[in-house]
Amino acid sequence: xxxxxxxxxxxxxxxxKCNVHKDIFACPDAILKxxxxxxEYGIIIHDGGTSxxxxxYCPFCGTQLPDSKRDLWFETMESNGLDPWEDDxxxxxxxxxxxxxxxxxxxxxxx
Numbered sequence: 001x002x003x004x005x006x007x008x009x010x011x012x013x014x015x016x017k018c019n020v021h022k023d024i025f026a027c028p029d030a031i032l033k034x035x036x037x038x039x040e041y042g043i044i045i046h047d048g049g050t051s052x053x054x055x056x057y058c059p060f061c062g063t064q065l066p067d068s069k070r071d072l073w074f075e076t077m078e079s080n081g082l083d084p085w086e087d088d089x090x091x092x093x094x095x096x097x098x099x100x101x102x103x104x105x106x107x108x109x110x111x
Contacts, residue, residue: 036096
């Protein structure tokens with residue numbers, strides 16, 4: 001299961017597929033990206049790389065987007081003794097939803 005995007009316009013831009021460019025960062029018509037691993041939305045910077053500017057609100061409907069899980073992801077890697085730049089990362093941490101099980105476990109530990 002993946003994220004539920006807030007509006008059709010956001011979903012349209014995130015699902016955009018170019019007939020010319022296979023990589024969204026190479027396509028000038030691709031303007032938004034979503035990282036499932038970090039649950040993070042961004043505006044693509046077309047400078048030849050893979051940079052984006054993280055956004056907190058939908059540019060189409062104004063809905064507040066979920067908080068990025070980027071910091072939590074790096075903290076989780078560190079707590080598991082993993083170096084994201086050196087080690088192989090388990091596949092469950094490379095996709096949407098990995099934090100749901102972690103949050104559920106934290107709630108169980110607090111009771």
